[in-house]
Amino acid sequence: xxxxxxxxxxxxxxxxxxxxxxxxxxxxxxxxxxxxxxRDVAEDTLVFAEVKTRTSDExxxxxxxxxxxxxxxxxxxxxAWLKLLDRPEVSFRFDIVEVVIGTGKPRINVIKSAxxxxxxxxR
Numbered sequence: 001x002x003x004x005x006x007x008x009x010x011x012x013x014x015x016x017x018x019x020x021x022x023x024x025x026x027x028x029x030x031x032x033x034x035x036x037x038x039r040d041v042a043e044d045t046l047v048f049a050e051v052k053t054r055t056s057d058e059x060x061x062x063x064x065x066x067x068x069x070x071x072x073x074x075x076x077x078x079x080a081w082l083k084l085l086d087r088p089e090v091s092f093r094f095d096i097v098e099v100v101i102g103t104g105k106p107r108i109n110v111i112k113s114a115x116x117x118x119x120x121x122x123r
Contacts, residue, residue, distance in 0.1 A: 006053025006099035032076025
């Protein structure tokens, strides 16, 4: 499956970049979901990452598939994770990891802080 392969490549890339994977495919009871929950060790930041994988970028960038509805789903998952932590002051961000698996070496691009969680929705 293309998506799972992309997630594995993203995990490997993020680990080499100094991140610690905390959870894969987190599903919240309220319906939220996050592909990867990780800690960016260098920035001491909790990261909720969405991985988008494509075989080419001819139809647009993989990140273009993350629309408002998908952001809301990820945000619900993030809020559920943050509630579990019971630490509202924790620094966090939302990243999109683009993976393009074509004929050559896979290309991976991390878009840090790809979108934000509005302050009023943080609780």
